[in-house]
Amino acid sequence: xxxxxxxxxxxxxxxxxxxxxxxxxxxxxxxxxxxxxxxxxxxxxxxxxxxxxxxxxxxxxxxxxxxxxxxxxxxxxxxxxxxxxxxxxxxxxxxxxxxxxxxxxxxxxxxxxxxxxxxxxxxxxxxxxxxxxxxxxxxxxxxxxxxxxxxxxxxxxxxxxxxxxxxxxxxxxxxxxxxxxxxxxxxxxxxxxxxxxxxxxxxxxxxxxxxxxxxxxxxxxxxxxxxxxxxxxxxxx
Numbered sequence: 001x002x003x004x005x006x007x008x009x010x011x012x013x014x015x016x017x018x019x020x021x022x023x024x025x026x027x028x029x030x031x032x033x034x035x036x037x038x039x040x041x042x043x044x045x046x047x048x049x050x051x052x053x054x055x056x057x058x059x060x061x062x063x064x065x066x067x068x069x070x071x072x073x074x075x076x077x078x079x080x081x082x083x084x085x086x087x088x089x090x091x092x093x094x095x096x097x098x099x100x101x102x103x104x105x106x107x108x109x110x111x112x113x114x115x116x117x118x119x120x121x122x123x124x125x126x127x128x129x130x131x132x133x134x135x136x137x138x139x140x141x142x143x144x145x146x147x148x149x150x151x152x153x154x155x156x157x158x159x160x161x162x163x164x165x166x167x168x169x170x171x172x173x174x175x176x177x178x179x180x181x182x183x184x185x186x187x188x189x190x191x192x193x194x195x196x197x198x199x200x201x202x203x204x205x206x207x208x209x210x211x212x213x214x215x216x217x218x219x220x221x222x223x224x225x226x227x228x229x230x231x232x233x234x235x236x237x
Contacts, residue, residue, distance in 0.1 A: 012205055013039035013062060013173070018071035019228075020057055031057050033228030034071070041172075044199040044206040046216035049225035055209040056177055058225065062207060063096045063175045064088040076172070093121045097166030097204075101178040103158045105150040105165075111137065112146040115164045122169070136164040139202070140194060156187025163194060167204070174198060176208040180215050192218040 020032040031054035039045060039062075047055050060066035061073055064080050073081045080091060105114045115133045124132070137143045140160040150158050159179060166174055176195065180188035196218050198204045208219060216222050222233040 012041040012043075012076060013037075013207075014072075014074040015058075015061065015068075016072045016074070018061065018068045018073065020054065020061065020066070021069045030228055032061075032068075035228060035230060037223075037230055039205055039207065041203065041205055042199070043221055044196060044219045045208065045221045045223060046219035047207065047209045047223055047225055048211065048213075048216055051211075053225045054228065055225050059175045059177055059207060059209055062173070063098060064092050093118065094169060095172050097163075097169065097171040097174045099159070099163055099166050099174060099176040099179045101181040103150070103155075103162045103182075105158055105161060107150050110147050110149055111142060111153070111161045111164075114150070114161055115168050118165060118169050132168050132170075133164075136168040137161075139167065139198075140164045154187065155183050156190055159183060159187070159191050160194065163191070163198075167198065167202075172203075172205060174204045174206045176206065178209055178211070180210070180212065188212075188215065 015035060015037040018032050018035045018037075019030070022029045022031060035058070037058070047058060049055055057066060061068055062075075064083070067081055072079055075095070080088065083091060112133055115136055116129055119129045119132060134143060134146070137146055140163050142157060142160050142164065145153060145157060150161070153161065174195070179195070180191055183191060192215055195206050195208065199206045206219075208215070210216055224231045224233065
């Protein structure tokens with residue numbers, strides 16, 4: 001993987017006094033209420049909490065898929081909530097990798113082709129794209145499955161392909177929404193160990209939403225979202 005990461009300040013990711021409201025008919029529903037959240041470059045954070053409390057909304061704010069109703073979102077010292085939609089799309093393509101519960105692989109494409117998709121937004125030669133895809137598949141332990149289609153892979157292998165797709169652009173941040181929610185225990189533990197490796201050995205900041213306390217134990221920080229606010233659990237307490 002290359003080294004073109006964002007310049008990192010003391011607080012790599014910082015959400016300050018963030019509010020997020022949704023309109024539902026004539027009603028305004030408050031999801032996040034003056035939330036403050038700081039994430040360091042070396043963090044692997046698990047976000048937990050009851051369903052419907054805004055955990056995915058929080059991920060989407062960090063990843064620039066959503067904007068706060070009020071407050072600021074700063075990544076590497078840059079206020080991304082001030083970006084235009086086009087600027088946000090360009091920023092996301094360089095700095096954020098997304099991992100979802102249901103893989104979102106295209107069934108008509110091989111593992112190699114699925115991983116290559118994010119690179120289509122970048123000005124790279126065919127040889128450079130192949131080198132990056134091969135490197136990403138090797139990191140997730142699937143370099144020998146590059147020509148396989150999703151239906152020829154297990155659920156755990158499909159999620160590894162999805163993680164390879166998320167890291168192929170060498171992002172600084174991995175945002176994972178219930179990444180083991182559709183996997184058996186053994187496959188889930190394998191995926192979590194991979195995320196831990198990406199955090200500890202490759203320097204990715206990992207932010208993971210999960211309902212699973214055993215999955216959350218792989219993180220070095222656990223936070224609970226309720227009533228629009230975060231409460232931190234001291235790991236090991």
